[in-house]
Amino acid sequence: MDQxxxxxxxxxxxxxxxxxxxxxxxxLMALVMTVLIFFFVIYFSIKYRRGSxxxxxxxxxxxxxxxxxxxIVPLIVGMVFFVWGAKTYxxxxxxxxxxxxxxxxxxxxxxxxQHSDGTREINALHVPAGYPVKLTMISEDVIHSFFVPDFxxxxxxxxxxxxxxWFEAKEPGEYHLFCAEYCGTDHSLMRGKVVVLEPADYQxxxxxxxxxxxxxxxxxxxxxxxxxxxxxxxxxRAPLLEGVFGRTVALxxxxxxxxxxxxxxxxxxxxxxxxxxxxxxxxPSFEGxxxxxxxxxxxxxxxxxxxxxxxx
Amino acid sequence: MTTTSPTTxxxxxxxxxxYLDAGYTVRSWLxxxxxxxxxxxxxxxxxxxxxVGGAAAVLFRLDLMTPEGDLVRSETYNxxxxxxxxxxxxxxxxxxIPAVMGNFILPMxxxxxxxxxxxxxxxxxxxxxxxxxxxVAAIVLGGxxxxxxxxxxxxxxxxxxxxxxxxxxxxxAGFSSILxxxxxxVTTHTMRCPGMYWSRLPLFVWSxxxxxxxxxxxxxxxxxxxxxxxVERGFRIGIFDPALGGDPILFxxxxxxxxxxxxxxxxxxxxxxxxxxxxxxSRKRIFGYNFIAYSSLAIAVLGFLVWGHHMFVSGQSVYAxxxxxxxxxxxxxxxxxxxxxxxxxxxxxxISYDTPMLFALGxxxxxxVGGLTxxxxxxxxxxxxxHDTYFVVAHFHYIMVGGAVMAYMGGLHYWWPKMxxxxxxxxxxxxxxxxxxxxFNLTFFPQFILGYQGMPRRYHFYVPEFQVLNVMSxxxxxxxxxxxxxxxxxxxxxxxxxxxxxxxxxxxxGLEWQTPSPPPTENFLETPVVTADPYxxxxxxxxxxxxxxxxxxxxxxxxxx
Ligand code: HEM
Ligand SMILES: [Cu+2]
Numbered sequence: 036m037d038q039x040x041x042x043x044x045x046x047x048x049x050x051x052x053x054x055x056x057x058x059x060x061x062x063l064m065a066l067v068m069t070v071l072i073f074f075f076v077i078y079f080s081i082k083y084r085r086g087s088x089x090x091x092x093x094x095x096x097x098x099x100x101x102x103x104x105x106x107i108v109p110l111i112v113g114m115v116f117f118v119w120g121a122k123t124y125x126x127x128x129x130x131x132x133x134x135x136x137x138x139x140x141x142x143x144x145x146x147x148x149q150h151s152d153g154t155r156e157i158n159a160l161h162v163p164a165g166y167p168v169k170l171t172m173i174s175e176d177v178i179h180s181f182f183v184p185d186f187x188x189x190x191x192x193x194x195x196x197x198x199x200x201w202f203e204a205k206e207p208g209e210y211h212l213f214c215a216e217y218c219g220t221d222h223s224l225m226r227g228k229v230v231v232l233e234p235a236d237y238q239x240x241x242x243x244x245x246x247x248x249x250x251x252x253x254x255x256x257x258x259x260x261x262x263x264x265x266x267x268x269x270x271x272r273a274p275l276l277e278g279v280f281g282r283t284v285a286l287x288x289x290x291x292x293x294x295x296x297x298x299x300x301x302x303x304x305x306x307x308x309x310x311x312x313x314x315x316x317x318x319p320s321f322e323g324x325x326x327x328x329x330x331x332x333x334x335x336x337x338x339x340x341x342x343x344x345x346x347x
Numbered sequence: 348m349t350t351t352s353p354t355t356x357x358x359x360x361x362x363x364x365x366y367l368d369a370g371y372t373v374r375s376w377l378x379x380x381x382x383x384x385x386x387x388x389x390x391x392x393x394x395x396x397x398x399v400g401g402a403a404a405v406l407f408r409l410d411l412m413t414p415e416g417d418l419v420r421s422e423t424y425n426x427x428x429x430x431x432x433x434x435x436x437x438x439x440x441x442x443x444i445p446a447v448m449g450n451f452i453l454p455m456x457x458x459x460x461x462x463x464x465x466x467x468x469x470x471x472x473x474x475x476x477x478x479x480x481x482x483v484a485a486i487v488l489g490g491x492x493x494x495x496x497x498x499x500x501x502x503x504x505x506x507x508x509x510x511x512x513x514x515x516x517x518x519x520a521g522f523s524s525i526l527x528x529x530x531x532x533v534t535t536h537t538m539r540c541p542g543m544y545w546s547r548l549p550l551f552v553w554s555x556x557x558x559x560x561x562x563x564x565x566x567x568x569x570x571x572x573x574x575x576x577x578v579e580r581g582f583r584i585g586i587f588d589p590a591l592g593g594d595p596i597l598f599x600x601x602x603x604x605x606x607x608x609x610x611x612x613x614x615x616x617x618x619x620x621x622x623x624x625x626x627x628x629s630r631k632r633i634f635g636y637n638f639i640a641y642s643s644l645a646i647a648v649l650g651f652l653v654w655g656h657h658m659f660v661s662g663q664s665v666y667a668x669x670x671x672x673x674x675x676x677x678x679x680x681x682x683x684x685x686x687x688x689x690x691x692x693x694x695x696x697x698i699s700y701d702t703p704m705l706f707a708l709g710x711x712x713x714x715x716v717g718g719l720t721x722x723x724x725x726x727x728x729x730x731x732x733x734h735d736t737y738f739v740v741a742h743f744h745y746i747m748v749g750g751a752v753m754a755y756m757g758g759l760h761y762w763w764p765k766m767x768x769x770x771x772x773x774x775x776x777x778x779x780x781x782x783x784x785x786x787f788n789l790t791f792f793p794q795f796i797l798g799y800q801g802m803p804r805r806y807h808f809y810v811p812e813f814q815v816l817n818v819m820s821x822x823x824x825x826x827x828x829x830x831x832x833x834x835x836x837x838x839x840x841x842x843x844x845x846x847x848x849x850x851x852x853x854x855x856x857g858l859e860w861q862t863p864s865p866p867p868t869e870n871f872l873e874t875p876v877v878t879a880d881p882y883x884x885x886x887x888x889x890x891x892x893x894x895x896x897x898x899x900x901x902x903x904x905x906x907x908x
Contacts, residue, residue, distance in 0.1 A: 184801020
């Protein structure tokens with residue numbers, strides 16, 4: 036039953052050793068504190084037990100220098116850990132720009148994963164070793180949480196809003212993927228694996244997968260007749276989508292918005308919420324007609340109109 | 348002030364009218380306005396709830412002996428941990444020390460005949476029981492599976508269980524908590540006896556006062572959040588579910604805005620009990636009275652500013668996360684100060700190892716571990732990894748069970764003679780304190796390791812690698828369960844067969860020890876007048892108290908005696 040027992044999770048991402056370093060420092064600090072307190076409690080309890088002959092003169096009801104010391108020193112130690120933890124955290128959550136994009140759609144009780152070339156998989160995520168991978172995640176129902184212990188990565192996956200996470204796996208291997216936010220009956224079965232491959236194997240895997248090169252997004256773009264407005268030949272004035280992803284656009288209400296996944300999704304579902312300056316709010320809502328995966332497909336298509344798809 | 352000890356053990360209980368003799372009918376109990384009798388009503392009810400919650404825990408811990416969870420189905424497993432959480436938090440921990448010991452002792456500690464609003468006090472017990480009945484009904488009618496945190500949109504849209512009934516139950520019980528808090532605040536302000544200045548308040552009263560502030564300010568927010576869940580569920584009005592146009596994270600903000608301070612509703616009273624036990628069994632003035640009193644208030648206030656540390660990976664802004672992390676480190680300081688103060692109180696004391704003190708020493712050890720692991724959770728990068736794993740489960744059990752329940756047990760043993768007029772079997776009591784301490788550590792320490800290995804919480808099935816530590820934890824839970832059953836037996840036994848207790852069996856200071864055990868209905872036969880600081884144990888120049896001396900020196904005169 037314990038053939039795979041290990042006391043410590045594997046350090047399988049670039050970040051894992053850095054998180055572990057803080058953890059070990061915290062352990063040492065905690066150990067010192069616990070030993071000190073236990074020592075004094077036990078030592079005093081024995082030395083000053085009722086009936087013992089210890090000298091009890093000159094004890095005080097309070098002693099300000101001592102109390103200030105044991106207030107300020109913990110505060111300073113705490114601030115050191117705060118800064119250390121926060122710095123690492125920012126690296127942990129902010130993905131590098133060169134990362135490979137993967138979309139994650141969670142639902143009760145499975146993980147659906149989609150690569151930038153359109154390859155899809157369920158409850159398994161194949162990635163290359165040594166490349167940062169950025170996950171853009173959304174849920175179709177309740178809140179889930181994407182957790183890979185060996186990578187020290189965790190991020191809640193929300194309905195109605197994209198969240199992101201990233202990691203860079205160090206070595207080929209298989210790692211547990213858990214759902215860490217309670218999500219109903221089979222929460223504990225919402226498990227999968229991350230399969231890390233050598234970059235060459237990863238390329239081969241992608242080819243051998245189900246490549247749908249001109250992706251489903253383009254088909255959806257046709258099926259839902261998005262092109263009748265969003266194209267050069269259109270008579271209706273709507274913004275062209277080529278090159279728009281990643282830019283910041285001016286809005287009719289005077290504000291501005293960065294065109295990212297969340298913005299595109301909102302424009303599809305609630306087009307009147309952020310109208311681009313110079314256009315009429317005439318786009319219909321596609322709420323209820325498109326699944327989260329359809330929307331992800333469309334986002335990938337629009338993304339592909341801006342930049343060449345990244346592959347290692 | 349050095350003259351009379353107002354109570355003499357020779358006055359045997361039957362010759363004097365005690366609060367227990369004020370009526371023997373069920374009616375006389377159910378319609379009582381005496382704070383002491385209401386405390387006993389609470390004591391009986393929360394003990395029942397404790398064993399309901401405990402039974403659920405033992406059951407699912409047994410289920411977790413194997414990775415396949417062969418004992419129950421997933422639906423049942425989820426309902427079990429939900430019942431455990433809801434019952435333990437809303438129906439045991441939150442009322443435990445305030446509603447039992449606060450009710451019983453607080454008026455006596457400040458020399459008052461009762462709380463400021465006796466009828467309101469009775470009402471709050473009825474509200475509590477009504478809430479409890481709703482919760483039990485929800486269980487009997489099929490259970491709830493949302494977890495005690497009720498996260499949306501699972502609770503508001505997806506769960507097919509009795510969420511409404513449970514939310515209403517918690518909602519009603521919340522009002523009981525608000526009323527108790529209100530009563531304590533007004534009582535502390537208006538009912539102190541002559542000479543009981545704020546600077547002379549026992550630290551237990553200070554901690555009750557701080558707790559009451561949290562109860563009054565925090566609980567309405569939880570009530571509102573639960574009401575909104577019910578509204579969304581019942582009328583499909585979009586508040587939290589994005590499919591209806593709501594925001595799922597909004598619920599977490601509302602929930603933790605109450606529920607983080609609520610952990611201080613559970614632990615501040617425990618601090619208060621500790622600040623009574625440690626000086627009493629060290630026969631020594633508590634070290635740093637002012638720091639302890641003010642750090643309670645600091646915790647009550649700062650407690651409202653750190654709710655976001657439960658939400659570091661929820662998708663909230665990373666900058667908000669950084670602020671919440673920093674504030675969490677700051678709130679750790681007042682908690683640490685208290686541990687240092689209790690330890691320093693032992694220095695040059697006259698320490699005895701009566702059962703309440705054993706629980707108190709156990710508290711210091713376990714709370715230290717719980718508090719230090721709180722720092723791990725407050726550290727952002729580490730939190731990302733351990734959040735929602737067994738590490739969190741272990742952490743909050745060290746605080747809430749290792750801390751709050753240990754203090755509750757200590758307080759219960761300490762004030763038991765006052766409440767019942769009887770002593771319990773000391774040997775059995777010490778044994779159970781030891782079993783609880785060992786069982787507790789065996790149950791929860793492995794969970795820290797399990798959490799860092801990556802086992803998520805609320806898992807019915809788990810991967811085989813995690814089995815060894817789970818088996819250890821389950822074994823510990825059985826020992827712990829036995830540890831809690833033993834006191835049930837010897838305490839009940841003591842009611843009939845225990846030796847009759849004197850007014851002040853521990854030789855403690857404090858007004859509650861200056862009146863007979865059990866006290867008369869009006870608490871004091873004469874209004875006490877306080878003439879000395881609390882914890883006014885004799886100074887350290889003398890060698891040893893006379894053997895058999897019960898009181899080290901009264902600090903109150905009874906006017907006219
Ligand atoms: C003093 C008494 C304390 C009590 C009663 C307490 C209780 C709890 C509880 C019940 C949880 C679990 C929340 C959940 O259901 O996920 C929790 C989590 C947490 N506690 Fe404590 N705690 C205490 C002290 C501390 C201290 C001193 C710190 C930090 C310095 C701290 C930091 C945290 C953090 C950051 C979490 C969130 C963990 C997570 O969800 O990832 N706690 N605590
Ligand atoms: Cu899930």
